[in-house]
Amino acid sequence: MGRPRSFDLNKALDRALHLFWRKGYEGTSLSDLTKAMGINRPSLYAAFGDKEALFRKALERYRGGPAAYTQEALNETTARAVVERLLRGAADLTTAPRNPGGCLTVQGALACSEAGDSIRQELTACRAAGEAAIRRRLEHAKSNGDLPADTDPADLARYVATIVYGIAVQAAGGARRGKLQRVIEMALRTLPL
Amino acid sequence: MGRPRSFDLNKALDRALHLFWRKGYEGTSLSDLTKAMGINRPSLYAAFGDKEALFRKALERYRGGPAAYTQEALNETTARAVVERLLRGAADLTTAPRNPGGCLTVQGALACSEAGDSIRQELTACRAAGEAAIRRRLEHAKSNGDLPADTDPADLARYVATIVYGIAVQAAGGARRGKLQRVIEMALRTLPL
DNA sequence: CAATATTTGTACCGATAGGTATTGAAAGCG
DNA sequence: CGCTTTCAATACCTATCGGTACAAATATTG
Numbered sequence: 001m002g003r004p005r006s007f008d009l010n011k012a013l014d015r016a017l018h019l020f021w022r023k024g025y026e027g028t029s030l031s032d033l034t035k036a037m038g039i040n041r042p043s044l045y046a047a048f049g050d051k052e053a054l055f056r057k058a059l060e061r062y063r064g065g066p067a068a069y070t071q072e073a074l075n076e077t078t079a080r081a082v083v084e085r086l087l088r089g090a091a092d093l094t095t096a097p098r099n100p101g102g103c104l105t106v107q108g109a110l111a112c113s114e115a116g117d118s119i120r121q122e123l124t125a126c127r128a129a130g131e132a133a134i135r136r137r138l139e140h141a142k143s144n145g146d147l148p149a150d151t152d153p154a155d156l157a158r159y160v161a162t163i164v165y166g167i168a169v170q171a172a173g174g175a176r177r178g179k180l181q182r183v184i185e186m187a188l189r190t191l192p193l
Numbered sequence: 194m195g196r197p198r199s200f201d202l203n204k205a206l207d208r209a210l211h212l213f214w215r216k217g218y219e220g221t222s223l224s225d226l227t228k229a230m231g232i233n234r235p236s237l238y239a240a241f242g243d244k245e246a247l248f249r250k251a252l253e254r255y256r257g258g259p260a261a262y263t264q265e266a267l268n269e270t271t272a273r274a275v276v277e278r279l280l281r282g283a284a285d286l287t288t289a290p291r292n293p294g295g296c297l298t299v300q301g302a303l304a305c306s307e308a309g310d311s312i313r314q315e316l317t318a319c320r321a322a323g324e325a326a327i328r329r330r331l332e333h334a335k336s337n338g339d340l341p342a343d344t345d346p347a348d349l350a351r352y353v354a355t356i357v358y359g360i361a362v363q364a365a366g367g368a369r370r371g372k373l374q375r376v377i378e379m380a381l382r383t384l385p386l
Numbered sequence: 387c388a389a390t391a392t393t394t395g396t397a398c399c400g401a402t403a404g405g406t407a408t409t410g411a412a413a414g415c416g
Numbered sequence: 417c418g419c420t421t422t423c424a425a426t427a428c429c430t431a432t433c434g435g436t437a438c439a440a441a442t443a444t445t446g
Binding site for chain 3: 417418419420421422423424425426427428429430431432433434435436437438439440441442443444445446
């Protein structure tokens with residue numbers, strides 16, 4: 001019972017996500033958010049909690065939506081296919097015309113004031129978790145003989161993650177998809193697998 | 194004539210630089226700055242102009258100081274030495290204990306509000322200029338036969354820059370120097386030179 | 387219909403943002 | 417010394433920040 005909500009939760013969350021994605025956590029104001037989401041402030045707080053809670057929900061939606069390719073990539077059958085799909089997916093995601101340039105987990109809060117430090121740490125942890133997932137997948141590959149014996153899965157995972165982050169910075173600076181694909185060609189041509 | 198300035202311009206600028214480096218352009222407030230610089234607000238405005246001008250001066254000092262290794266790297270005699278020194282220098286700079294983690298040109302303003310957009314563009318241009326300098330150096334190397342004929346200097350420069358940016362993001366997330374050196378080993382082992 | 391539960395809109399809160407007007411202090415020069 | 421010039425310090429400006437109190441509006445339930 002009670003008056004029903006007059007807006008769509010997920011649509012509003014998507015708007016918030018795109019804003020955080022483009023302007024970062026601290027660069028996005030509540031006024032920006034309410035305007036883009038088409039709701040007013042008390043409705044936002046009732047539905048999502050404070051700004052920090054809203055960002056975390058947007059991050060969750062990011063991981064389950066635009067960034068979901070990472071899970072699919074990890075399900076590829078060979079280590080090389082995993083790496084290739086991770087890199088190509090990163091270039092596609094960060095340069096898709098319908099998205100803000102770059103990656104939310106990189107530009108959401110790389111450096112910020114004390115007020116944003118909790119979110120900064122959350123994004124750092126999020127990147128570390130992604131890197132750990134790659135490492136585990138590569139460890140599995142190694143135990144299957146799908147990775148050279150002299151290759152350390154942790155090193156390779158960190159290397160792949162580093163290139164993904166670099167691609168995100170390039171995209172934030174306006175790099176086009178084709179240019180990033182050439183970067184990926186260079187990275188792939190010379191991998192130890 | 195007139196009353197002499199009671200603080201050291203360059204020392205104050207260094208304090209501002211370290212603050213911007215750690216917290217980004219918008220994450221650093223004027224109160225943060227005046228406190229760290231040991232001066233009060235009107236002195237700051239008289240000596241450096243507004244916040245935006247102060248940041249540009251800090252960026253200039255960054256390029257001429259902590260980031261000056263890039264120029265030295267470009268003066269190396271072989272293309273491989275250039276690339277190696279660029280990468281090793283990036284890891285050293287972004288993980289030096291006496292510095293904030295990461296790179297000012299990456300985390301200074303990757304994503305921000307409209308108010309910071311001018312600085313964001315400046316940093317984007319700064320990164321592009323660095324990449325262009327690498328490309329020109331590699332073009333020169335190619336004309337000297339120091340680069341394989343099938344290697345595009347622009348592609349290689351973009352690849353190197355991408356790894357440098359990735360290293361900066363890793364360092365901002367707390368990565369240690371040793372780990373980044375392993376990333377560099379992987380990148381170097383497989384370069385087309 | 388009346389009663390209740392929930393959302394909405396407006397208007398506001400204290401705190402802080404970047405930036406400045408003004409006054410008093412400290413130096414050089416005659 | 418007295419005059420001028422520059423800097424330093426306090427206090428203040430408007431705008432905006434994230435967050436909320438309160439009352440009007442809209443639905444379900446009896």
